[in-house]
Amino acid sequence: MAERTLHGTGATPRSGVGTVVWYGRDISLPDPDDVEVDPETERRRFADAVDTARAELESEREATAERVGEDEAAVFDAHIQFLEDPTIEDAVETMIADGGPAPNAVDAVFGEHIEQFEGMDGRMAERADDLRDVRDRLLRLLTDGERVGLGDLPAGSVVLAERLTPSDTAQLDTERVAGFATVTGGRTSHAAIFARSLALPAVVGIGTDLDTLEDGAEVVVDGDNGTLLVSPDDSERAAAANESGAAVVNDSVKTTDGRHVEVAANIGQPAELEPAAKRGADGVGLYRTEFLFLDRETPPSEDEQYEAIRQALDTFPDGRVVVRTLDIGGDKRIPYLDLPDEENPFLGERGIRRSLAPDSDLFATQLRALLRAAADGAGDLAIMFPLVATIEELDAALDALEAAAGLDDYDAVDPEVGVMIETPSAAFMADELAARVDFLSIGTNDLTQYVMAADRENERVGDLHDPTHPGVLRAIQQTVTAAHAEDIWVGMCGEMAGDPDLTELLVGLGLDELSMSAVTIPEVKTAVSETSYSSASERGDRAQLAATRSEVHTTLDT
Numbered sequence: 135m136a137e138r139t140l141h142g143t144g145a146t147p148r149s150g151v152g153t154v155v156w157y158g159r160d161i162s163l164p165d166p167d168d169v170e171v172d173p174e175t176e177r178r179r180f181a182d183a184v185d186t187a188r189a190e191l192e193s194e195r196e197a198t199a200e201r202v203g204e205d206e207a208a209v210f211d212a213h214i215q216f217l218e219d220p221t222i223e224d225a226v227e228t229m230i231a232d233g234g235p236a237p238n239a240v241d242a243v244f245g246e247h248i249e250q251f252e253g254m255d256g257r258m259a260e261r262a263d264d265l266r267d268v269r270d271r272l273l274r275l276l277t278d279g280e281r282v283g284l285g286d287l288p289a290g291s292v293v294l295a296e297r298l299t300p301s302d303t304a305q306l307d308t309e310r311v312a313g314f315a316t317v318t319g320g321r322t323s324h325a326a327i328f329a330r331s332l333a334l335p336a337v338v339g340i341g342t343d344l345d346t347l348e349d350g351a352e353v354v355v356d357g358d359n360g361t362l363l364v365s366p367d368d369s370e371r372a373a374a375a376n377e378s379g380a381a382v383v384n385d386s387v388k389t390t391d392g393r394h395v396e397v398a399a400n401i402g403q404p405a406e407l408e409p410a411a412k413r414g415a416d417g418v419g420l421y422r423t424e425f426l427f428l429d430r431e432t433p434p435s436e437d438e439q440y441e442a443i444r445q446a447l448d449t450f451p452d453g454r455v456v457v458r459t460l461d462i463g464g465d466k467r468i469p470y471l472d473l474p475d476e477e478n479p480f481l482g483e484r485g486i487r488r489s490l491a492p493d494s495d496l497f498a499t500q501l502r503a504l505l506r507a508a509a510d511g512a513g514d515l516a517i518m519f520p521l522v523a524t525i526e527e528l529d530a531a532l533d534a535l536e537a538a539a540g541l542d543d544y545d546a547v548d549p550e551v552g553v554m555i556e557t558p559s560a561a562f563m564a565d566e567l568a569a570r571v572d573f574l575s576i577g578t579n580d581l582t583q584y585v586m587a588a589d590r591e592n593e594r595v596g597d598l599h600d601p602t603h604p605g606v607l608r609a610i611q612q613t614v615t616a617a618h619a620e621d622i623w624v625g626m627c628g629e630m631a632g633d634p635d636l637t638e639l640l641v642g643l644g645l646d647e648l649s650m651s652a653v654t655i656p657e658v659k660t661a662v663s664e665t666s667y668s669s670a671s672e673r674g675d676r677a678q679l680a681a682t683r684s685e686v687h688t689t690l691d692t
């Protein structure tokens with residue numbers, strides 16, 4: 135048995151074994167009473183540290199732009215700005231002139247600014263994280279602390295960190311990293327979503343217990359159970375090391391009785407495309423485009439968005455890429471858009487509601503970028519609108535699309551257009567919606583939250599936020615029936631679609647496409663090819679007639 139087990143939230147259903155490497159660990163400051171301070175020497179040390187930090191940031195910026203993309207690289211520009219901020223620099227130099235050691239002066243001045251930013255709202259509060267990064271970098275240089283390069287870790291490393299930003303995760307070399315674990319973060323944090331796309335074992339939100347581990351400790355990251363096993367025994371180590379998952383299936387798959395089911399990937403940034411293709415995705419079933427807007431200072435330009443979508447279309451030349459238009463709001467806050475403070479942001483201004491009103495300019499730019507990419511890219515583009523609740527919203531979104539096409543003369547591109555079914559209203563109105571579009575895609579993360587009135591982020595009602603409750607299954611069934619009555623395809627892109635234990639049920643309910651984080655694509659493709667559609671649909675009928683969740687599960691088990 136392992137010496138100790140730490141508990142958190144499993145981000146990827148994978149296990150890995152390796153050696154702990156801390157990233158960005160706290161640094162101990164000198165005691166001012168114990169050190170001789172020569173202000174001139176300290177001032178020079180500070181100036182040298184700033185120069186080195188700038189050089190490091192510039193080279194990390196370049197490497198990230200090359201490896202992941204310009205969007206992710208932009209975060210380093212913000213860090214350089216803070217590094218060169220004259221107010222901060224003057225304050226540090228004043229403290230040094232008053233006899234403070236350089237690291238203590240940096241810590242105090244940055245600490246004050248961090249506190250100020252933390253006290254502000256939205257966009258400003260998020261700047262505190264950038265300041266923390268710059269402070270830690272300077273402190274590491276001033277205290278001779280080694281900075282771990284995430285792109286250059288020894289093979290078999292397990293990275294431990296307070297938190298990992300999307301750009302940190304993008305730098306991880308998945309050939310060498312056995313997994314990661316963080317103090318903070320939940321299943322839907324960016325690091326967790328990214329880990330699932332890269333099939334990287336990960337456990338997030340372990341809390342401060344994680345701080346008790348030292349560099350060099352041996353651990354198993356068990357992303358299935360959400361645990362970190364410290365000093366695992368031989369059998370625990372072997373179980374983690376031998377886990378291989380299902381073999382990748384590159385061809386498209388059919389049930390044993392010949393029904394084709396498309397199995398596609400959910401992605402949020404260009405870096406996730408190759409891993410998805412390598413795991414056998416037929417295409418992209420959900421491109422969460424709002425992720426292209428995160429970790430930067432201003433929205434991406436039309437050209438940047440064009441490039442990102444074009445890259446997706448070229449990665450799947452024979453496939454379909456379903457791009458969801460901006461889904462901002464709810465838990466997805468974009469700092470520079472100054473979102474309103476709302477009592478219930480999940481019931482507020484989010485998804486298509488924002489695209490039709492405050493963000494209509496961003497929406498128009500995005501639609502133009504999509505149409506241009508569709509005209510030039512190899513694969514087939516499909517456009518999908520999020521969080522639709524009314525026919526009027528769909529009509530207005532279609533008008534905006536038509537205006538974008540007319541403006542740039544892209545009428546000939548003619549992508550498929552669809553609607554996400556995420557609100558109870560959309561499920562009830564699925565017949566009317568289906569009559570107006572080319573496809574429906576069921577977002578079970580939000581649909582479950584709204585059908586069951588159970589916040590998807592709130593563990594206390596986690597039991598209710600389960601798509602196998604009969605109420606949710608009936609909403610799914612109703613949507614599938616409505617789509618098929620109009621002869622259009624219907625997919626699912628919520629987390630439910632990526633659970634191989636539910637594949638038979640979903641095939642039986644009649645889903646034509648399942649889209650998921652790349653990690654479980656091989657398992658789901660294998661499950662589809664082992665399913666008989668005729669017996670699955672009998673089981674699906676029985677499941678959605680069940681009165682309770684346990685009856686549903688009994689149906690699935692027999």
Ligand code: PEP
Nearest residue numbers: 577578579580581627628
């Ligand atoms: C969903 O709600 O199921 C979905 C796929 O969208 P998101 O998780 O991005 O809200």
Ligand code: MG
Nearest residue numbers: 556577579580
């Ligand atoms: Mg959603």
